[in-house]
Amino acid sequence: MSEGARLWSRRQGLGGLLVCALGAAGRVQAQAPAITLDWSALYRPFTGAAKPTAARVSLITPRLADNGFSVAMSVRIDSPMTAADHVQRVVLLSNRNPRPVIADFDLGPWSGKAEIATRVRLNGSQEVMALAQTSDGRWWQGTAEVEVTESACMDAP
Amino acid sequence: MLARIQLSSPVQRGQPMEVRLLVQHPMETGFRFDVLGTAVPKNVVHSLHATYGGRTVFRARLGSGVAANPYFQFWVMPEQSGDLLLQWQDDQGQKGEVSARVDVMRA
Numbered sequence: 001m002s003e004g005a006r007l008w009s010r011r012q013g014l015g016g017l018l019v020c021a022l023g024a025a026g027r028v029q030a031q032a033p034a035i036t037l038d039w040s041a042l043y044r045p046f047t048g049a050a051k052p053t054a055a056r057v058s059l060i061t062p063r064l065a066d067n068g069f070s071v072a073m074s075v076r077i078d079s080p081m082t083a084a085d086h087v088q089r090v091v092l093l094s095n096r097n098p099r100p101v102i103a104d105f106d107l108g109p110w111s112g113k114a115e116i117a118t119r120v121r122l123n124g125s126q127e128v129m130a131l132a133q134t135s136d137g138r139w140w141q142g143t144a145e146v147e148v149t150e151s152a153c154m155d156a157p
Numbered sequence: 158m159l160a161r162i163q164l165s166s167p168v169q170r171g172q173p174m175e176v177r178l179l180v181q182h183p184m185e186t187g188f189r190f191d192v193l194g195t196a197v198p199k200n201v202v203h204s205l206h207a208t209y210g211g212r213t214v215f216r217a218r219l220g221s222g223v224a225a226n227p228y229f230q231f232w233v234m235p236e237q238s239g240d241l242l243l244q245w246q247d248d249q250g251q252k253g254e255v256s257a258r259v260d261v262m263r264a
Binding site: 069074105111117120122 | 217
């Protein structure tokens with residue numbers, strides 16, 4: 001193969017990649033407004049009548065996850081974690097997954113630090129929410145926007 | 158079930174200790190179909206329980222939203238040396254556990 005031919009085929013390859021990327025991006029945008037549920041319907045089973053306050057909880061996710069099968073997610077709650085004032089429950093919610101409750105954790109003053117990290121599945125680009133309940137019974141929340149290029153759910157509705 | 162646990166060391170009294178757990182599990186969502194078109198039944202690790210010196214220090218209820226081969230990182234503040242025991246169970250009733258000895262240094 002001559003140098004020119006090799007270069008050309010590499011360019012074709014790159015072009016192919018670009019088309020793939022654009023195709024994927026287009027698909028994600030077309031999917032986006034499909035099933036975005038109201039947050040209140042999702043947190044009410046946990047908080048009851050109370051509306052969680054948007055403070056103290058920071059949810060850290062990559063802004064762009066190229067694979068929805070495994071997205072690193074960590075929650076940090078601003079709390080002294082003492083016997084009098086600590087986080088007792090942390091819930092991770094998704095508003096586009098077929099099962100919105102991802103995980104539900106119990107903590108206590110013996111945790112020392114209100115921080116949890118895990119890896120989750122996400123069905124497409126969405127906003128994810130972390131709910132936290134402190135020992136005084138109040139609920140707090142934090143959200144993060146994640147863009148997912150490849151959904152974890154191929155066959156799910 | 159295979160699993161790996163990692164702890165931050167050395168552990169000092171009154172200082173939080175980082176615990177990292179990785180469990181080998183497919184976490185089947187129940188939404189997948191095999192090559193013959195039959196649905197693969199849901200099978201996820203639905204609960205996880207950690208005790209330190211016999212006392213519960215961490216609990217998790219999980220759904221299919223947790224990625225395959227679940228990974229968790231959390232913190233425990235040990236008051237004295239002891240054993241950290243992690244136990245979990247999946248939808249098929251299979252249980253797994255892993256434990257680690259923690260030696261606490263006096264600060």
